[in-house]
Amino acid sequence: MDERELLVLGLLMAQSQHGYQxxxxxxxxxxxxxxxxxxxxxxILKRLNQAGCVDVSVEQEGNxxxxxMYSITERGEARFQxxxxxxxxxxxxxxxxxxxxxxxxxHLPASEALALLAERLKRTEQLLAVLxxxxxxxxxxxxxxxxxxxxALLQCDRDWLKETIGALLKSSVSERRK
Amino acid sequence: MDERELLVLGLLMAQSQHGYQxxxxxxxxxxxxxxxxxxxxxxILKRLNQAGCVDVSVEQEGNxxxxxMYSITERGEARFQxxxxxxxxxxxxxxxxxxxxxxxxxHLPASEALALLAERLKRTEQLLAVLxxxxxxxxxxxxxxxxxxxxALLQCDRDWLKETIGALLKSSVSERRK
DNA sequence: TATAACATGTAACAAGTTACATGATTTC
DNA sequence: GAAATCATGTAACTTGTTACATGTTATA
Numbered sequence: 458m459d460e461r462e463l464l465v466l467g468l469l470m471a472q473s474q475h476g477y478q479x480x481x482x483x484x485x486x487x488x489x490x491x492x493x494x495x496x497x498x499x500x501i502l503k504r505l506n507q508a509g510c511v512d513v514s515v516e517q518e519g520n521x522x523x524x525x526m527y528s529i530t531e532r533g534e535a536r537f538q539x540x541x542x543x544x545x546x547x548x549x550x551x552x553x554x555x556x557x558x559x560x561x562x563x564h565l566p567a568s569e570a571l572a573l574l575a576e577r578l579k580r581t582e583q584l585l586a587v588l589x590x591x592x593x594x595x596x597x598x599x600x601x602x603x604x605x606x607x608x609a610l611l612q613c614d615r616d617w618l619k620e621t622i623g624a625l626l627k628s629s630v631s632e633r634r635k
Numbered sequence: 636m637d638e639r640e641l642l643v644l645g646l647l648m649a650q651s652q653h654g655y656q657x658x659x660x661x662x663x664x665x666x667x668x669x670x671x672x673x674x675x676x677x678x679i680l681k682r683l684n685q686a687g688c689v690d691v692s693v694e695q696e697g698n699x700x701x702x703x704m705y706s707i708t709e710r711g712e713a714r715f716q717x718x719x720x721x722x723x724x725x726x727x728x729x730x731x732x733x734x735x736x737x738x739x740x741x742h743l744p745a746s747e748a749l750a751l752l753a754e755r756l757k758r759t760e761q762l763l764a765v766l767x768x769x770x771x772x773x774x775x776x777x778x779x780x781x782x783x784x785x786x787a788l789l790q791c792d793r794d795w796l797k798e799t800i801g802a803l804l805k806s807s808v809s810e811r812r813k
Numbered sequence: 814t815a816t817a818a819c820a821t822g823t824a825a826c827a828a829g830t831t832a833c834a835t836g837a838t839t840t841c
Numbered sequence: 842g843a844a845a846t847c848a849t850g851t852a853a854c855t856t857g858t859t860a861c862a863t864g865t866t867a868t869a
Contacts, residue, residue: 461828494829496830497830500828500829522835522838
């Protein structure tokens with residue numbers, strides 16, 4: 458929740474925008490970073506406005522649907538700083554949600570467990586390929602940092618999967634020898 | 636969502652239990668793996684029962700509050716297998732939520748950014764210490780696998796943070812020299 | 814005798830998603 | 842003239858959390 462608010466505020470820190478622009482940017486450029494949906498963004502803008510963190514002004518060109526321009530206020534900037542500090546220094550302390558399955562892997566025959574982990578490995582490598590080809594800005598700031606972190610984690614996943622598959626393979630072979 | 640359901644079904648695969656036992660086990664032994672709350676577990680049990688995935692039978696000893704014993708049904712076992720396969724083979728494709736902050740780190744003075752990342756590093760190392768001392772079963776199965784994955788990811792985080800702090804330090808020094 | 818542990822659950826709320834509704838303008 | 846894009850939003854639903862309500866039994 459904090460992250461979505463931070464994201465909206467962060468985009469408004471760069472420049473005043475209307476809702477459509479913000480959603481557009483998230484969908485087009487931040488698909489790898491956030492999966493926030495339109496309705497959520499609009500709701501957050503409303504909430505932020507009620508809290509005095511953003512100002513709204515209506516603009517209209519000709520007969521087009523009116524655009525609500527959102528600008529961050531001083532209070533909003535303070536909120537942005539606060540969220541940013543908190544998010545940057547904190548660490549999530551629960552297992553990534555996909556990992557519950559690992560606990561129960563023994564309920565499957567070894568061969569199938571191996572096949573599923575292999576599938577996961579394949580998908581991880583595909584994602585890595587996608588992220589590797591995402592355009593970077595090269596100065597190691599902004600979105601780049603976020604992407605580089607994500608890549609590092611996925612590489613770790615890949616290596617861990619390879620190792621785990623290897624270990625499982627060994628133990629299933631020695632099992633069969635008994 | 637699927638994960639929570641999988642967790643409950645998985646615990647019932649081991650043995651029939653009543654709700655209190657399940658919650659107890661999650662709180663006591665799986666605190667590092669899941670943060671599911673009591674009300675959620677009870678709600679999931681209800682849902683699973685309505686879907687025909689678990690059977691309920693009421694037991695009463697003396698005057699104590701009655702216990703609802705939950706047992707997994709055949710349909711429930713099928714559901715368990717289905718969820719397990721899907722969860723094991725899939726990969727989340729969005730950045731971990733804490734990472735949005737990285738995108739905006741340039742909005743802070745370099746010195747503060749460094750301090751916040753250092754704090755994050757410290758907390759990561761603390762968590763690693765905790766996880767390292769969690770009791771293991773040693774056979775590389777069950778919860779162990781989940782914990783070992785989590786440890787691998789945290790180690791990756793730690794290394795990435797160290798590297799990133801180093802890089803930021805360098806660039807902030809060269810910045811000052813200009 | 815107080816309080817911790819046992820045992821179950823509900824009600825109110827918060828956050829987010831899906832799907833829908835509306836209407837103008839541009840492009841094919 | 843149909844479809845895509847621009848632009849905004851709401852209503853219903855799902856999931857999950859917090860906080861509360863209830864009552865028993867063992868323990869300090």
